[in-house]
Amino acid sequence: MxxxxxxxxxxxxxxxxxxxxALGLLLRAWGRGWPMCVVQFIKHEGGQxxxxxxxxxxxxxxxxxGDGFTWRSRDLERxxxxxxxxxxLARQKIGSGRYRLVLLDEFTxxxxxxxxDVDEVVAWLVQARPAHTHVVITGRDAPEALLSAADLVTRMxxxxxxxxxxxxxxxxxxx
Amino acid sequence: MxxxxxxxxxxxxxxxxxxxxALGLLLRAWGRGWPMCVVQFIKHEGGQxxxxxxxxxxxxxxxxxGDGFTWRSRDLERxxxxxxxxxxLARQKIGSGRYRLVLLDEFTxxxxxxxxDVDEVVAWLVQARPAHTHVVITGRDAPEALLSAADLVTRMxxxxxxxxxxxxxxxxxxx
Numbered sequence: 275m276x277x278x279x280x281x282x283x284x285x286x287x288x289x290x291x292x293x294x295x296a297l298g299l300l301l302r303a304w305g306r307g308w309p310m311c312v313v314q315f316i317k318h319e320g321g322q323x324x325x326x327x328x329x330x331x332x333x334x335x336x337x338x339x340g341d342g343f344t345w346r347s348r349d350l351e352r353x354x355x356x357x358x359x360x361x362x363l364a365r366q367k368i369g370s371g372r373y374r375l376v377l378l379d380e381f382t383x384x385x386x387x388x389x390x391d392v393d394e395v396v397a398w399l400v401q402a403r404p405a406h407t408h409v410v411i412t413g414r415d416a417p418e419a420l421l422s423a424a425d426l427v428t429r430m431x432x433x434x435x436x437x438x439x440x441x442x443x444x445x446x447x448x449x
Numbered sequence: 450m451x452x453x454x455x456x457x458x459x460x461x462x463x464x465x466x467x468x469x470x471a472l473g474l475l476l477r478a479w480g481r482g483w484p485m486c487v488v489q490f491i492k493h494e495g496g497q498x499x500x501x502x503x504x505x506x507x508x509x510x511x512x513x514x515g516d517g518f519t520w521r522s523r524d525l526e527r528x529x530x531x532x533x534x535x536x537x538l539a540r541q542k543i544g545s546g547r548y549r550l551v552l553l554d555e556f557t558x559x560x561x562x563x564x565x566d567v568d569e570v571v572a573w574l575v576q577a578r579p580a581h582t583h584v585v586i587t588g589r590d591a592p593e594a595l596l597s598a599a600d601l602v603t604r605m606x607x608x609x610x611x612x613x614x615x616x617x618x619x620x621x622x623x624x
Contacts, residue, residue: 305503
């Protein structure tokens with residue numbers, strides 16, 4: 275809403291639905307015609323995913339800044355550099371004030387793995403973020419400093435998952 | 450995927466992000482061109498919501514079967530009847546086999562409040578649902594029989610919410 279403060283929103287925890295919930299926020303906000311931007315910090319293996327296709331079809335600005343499942347990367351220095359570049363981009367996008375909602379998808383990983391300084395990042399988000407811009411951050415293992423600074427934190431708990439029975443990820447549902 | 454069994458997916462718990470996560474699934478599946486249908490069992494107060502607008506813009510078939518925050522309804526018999534009609538509609542839609550994904554949004558409430566027979570509903574979903582149709586159910590207080598039958602259950606835990614500080618719901622984020 276005009277005049278309302280943008281929220282810092284975190285979806286974390288081991289359960290399914292973190293990125294998915296963020297996509298739902300995008301969809302809602304798109305329904306309202308908000309200008310939005312997505313920066314994905316972990317690009318999953320294998321190319322064109324449902325959410326990327328959907329984002330393209332919706333005309334949402336969408337950036338992918340990872341090189342796969344980065345904690346398995348052979349060249350960790352490259353992976354860390356990509357994450358820092360991604361944060362630089364995210365900071366430009368948020369700082370521009372042009373967006374009502376910016377999604378930093380799987381941004382907890384570069385924080386958790388120490389590729390970025392958590393306190394610096396959190397301080398920037400709290401102090402330098404334009405007042406009308408909602409920022410949504412997803413991923414497991416959100417650092418405590420981020421959780422403390424957030425306005426809205428939801429933790430997804432895994433209750434049951436078909437992977438536990440040895441089934442595979444399902445296109446359209448899982449990615 | 451063709452030849453893959455459709456999943457029964459439940460997003461429950463007191464935290465934020467249940468309907469939102471389901472919307473994210475819709476967006477992903479829409480990106481893949483899946484035929485989809487939404488039946489909303491609780492229509493929130495106040496008319497045109499971000500998700501309904503978005504669904505209309507995306508061309509997703511969308512049905513609203515509630516009359517507001519139903520646990521506050523004055524005419525509970527009418528509310529219960531609307532829920533039963535909604536389930537009848539949902540059963541037709543799922544049973545038609547025309548959809549890859551059907552969202553029963555806030556469908557746990559008619560189950561929790563006893564307006565529908567939980568065991569009958571769960572048995573129908575497990576036995577009569579076409580094999581290729583994913584069904585996604587959202588809402589607090591999902592009954593144990595539904596959780597036991599589901600392939601994928603995520604529980605959203607509330608960690609922090611601005612409502613706790615007396616702030617109001619935010620258009621585009623909360624609805």
